[in-house]
Amino acid sequence: MAARDVYNTPVTGGTTAVSAPGLIPYVNSQKQLHGLLGGLKAASGYEALINRVGSATVKMDAQSIAHLLILLLILTGNIKAFRARRRSAE
Amino acid sequence: MLPNLFTKLITDFKGNIILLIPATLGIMMLLRIIPKTQWLSRFPIAIMIGTSAGINMLRYTKSDMLSQISATMINPFNAASTSAVIGNILLIVGTICGVYYFYFSKKQEGISAVPSKLGIWFLMISFGASFGYTVMARVSLLIGRLEFLLKDWLHIIK
Incomplete structure (x- = not known):
């Protein structure tokens, strides 16, 4: 954040999703970051904003399916864990 | 080393005379491999750590402390x-x-x-x-x- 806080230069950018949680706190009322594109989802959102079907938009289909699959697996795992806990309590 | 030190010193020695300081510090760092002159390497390491701490202290204090605190001290209804x-x-x-x-x-x-x-x-x-x-x-x-x-x-x- 040296560019913004020390040299007062407006900063914005895009990062991989791994780095995004560490940088999101800088998107604040102090405008340490003017905005942040975090990961593929934000990249596809940006492409939608500029009316361009790029690689991020194409990859987002597979990404969404993977997310749904992960959610289903988490849900299934939790249901199984709750059932197992109830059985052991009985 | 060749483009950043030797070439510059050969082409314009007077203009780049300040480069002798990092060159000396670099040589002092390498003296660590000789047991008798090992103690000399402590000086460049101390300068490096001190400079890094001094430069980063201002940035960290401003970016990660003062600005972050200011960003939280807001009127929520505004x-x-x-x-x-x-x-x-x-x-x-x-x-x-x-x-x-x-x-x-x-x-x-x-x-x-x-x-x-x-x-x-x-x-x-x-x-x-x-x-x-x-x-x-x-x-x-x-x-x-x-x-x-x-x-x-x-x-x-x-």
């Missing part, structure tokens, strides 16, 4: 939309409760345990968001690699 007001309130409550969770000078029981428990929830949600982002990144990488393998390399998909 926002354009209802969602922004709710977001501001959550920001303030989450920050205070999250910090309070790490306050160990007083036993947290009764009413004083409430913000601490709320702080745990905020921390858990933030860790969950971080984990979610990490999963998203790994899935993106997998999709990218599969796209390369199946599209660019094997031409199975178009």
Whole structure:
């Protein structure tokens, strides 16, 4: 954040999703970051904003399916864990 | 070393005479391999650490302390939309409760345990968001690699 806080230069950018949680706190009322594109989802959102079907938009289909699959697996795992806990309590 | 030191010194020695200082410090650093002159390497290391600390201290204090505190000390109701007001309130409550969770000078029981428990929830949600982002990144990488393998390399998909 040296560019913004020390040299007062407006900063914005895009990062991989791994780095995004560490940088999101800088998107604040102090405008340490003017905005942040975090990961593929934000990249596809940006492409939608500029009316361009790029690689991020194409990859987002597979990404969404993977997310749904992960959610289903988490849900299934939790249901199984709750059932197992109830059985052991009985 | 060749473009940054030797070439500059050969072409314009007087103009780049200041480069002799880092060159000397670099040689002093290498003297670590000789047991008798090992102590000399402490000076360049001390200069490096001191300079790094001095340069970064200002930036860290401004970016990660003062600006972050200022960003939290806001009027939550001074926002354009209802969602922004709710977001501001959550920001303030989450920050205070999250910090309070790490306050160990007083036993947290009764009413004083409430913000601490709320702080745990905020921390858990933030860790969950971080984990979610990490999963998203790994899935993106997998999709990218599969796209390369199946599209660019094997031409199975178009």
